[in-house]
């Protein structure tokens with residue numbers, strides 16, 4: 662490249678850290694002296710007072726970045742894959758994903774879910790975390806909790822809530838390795854795509870191959886399976902769903918769980934095979950077929 666490659670990102674501390682990781686990887690892979698980070702403010706960053714699900718879902722994190730990419734203002738955009746809708750504009754391709762980090766959630770404020778005091782206040786705005794917590798501890802009170810990682814930890818520190826759950830990946834990337842205790846995935850399956858950073862480019866432009874050079878194919882395949890599951894479920898951001906695909910000895914396994922809002926009903930399943938997208942799609946059909954009505958109605962199928 663004769664000019665400096667431009668990388669679009671949101672401006673939160675976590676987004677900037679992730680963009681920095683992509684920048685470093687691109688510079689190392691291609692021997693570049695520099696990559697320019699371009700901060701784009703998204704609707705999701707501006708609106709802090711209502712639940713994301715209420716104001717229009719995951720597109721709020723990507724719309725302005727998509728526009729910048731399509732307008733040619735940036736060469737690529739960095740996203741937490743967890744925040745990227747399953748249906749993307751036709752002009753845009755997921756060119757690569759960085760190697761996946763710790764996929765688990767961490768509980769901050771108590772040593773375990775069981776150790777939370779009776780009726781404790783737990784802050785989260787994730788329907789999945791809410792339902793999974795209530796499934797284990799129906800006595801807990803879940804309160805709406807938004808803002809970036811530091812904002813949430815601040816609210817916890819001032820005693821607004823007794824505990825919260827955050828993705829280990831985000832905490833670790835922000836250097837907070839000692840914050841919270843990891844909840845194992847057999848207790849709480851993570852959000853589909855949790856822990857994965859993706860880089861999008863135009864589907865047809867030269868940036869796609871440049872970005873693909875830094876990608877992790879295992880992460881790409883596993884997250885692709887989880888996204889295929891989400892798409893086939895017709896899941897919205899109101900749908901409590903956990904999923905995790907793992908690559909094992911040349912094959913793949915995918916586990917998933919659907920719940921109702923209060924975790925009183927749920928259905929789980931696991932499939933093993935070769936093709937991630939086919940597995941995710943098949944598991945979605947299996948789960949929807951077996952889901953109790955109060956779970957089924959939260960998915961469009």
Ligand SMILES: NCc1[nH]cc(CCC(=O)O)c1CC(=O)O
Pocket residue numbers: 741742743744826827828829830831854855856857858
């Ligand atoms: N919804 C916000 C969001 N999107 C991605 C992460 C964490 C990083 C990741 O999963 O890669 C977080 C914060 C959190 O859930 O704690």
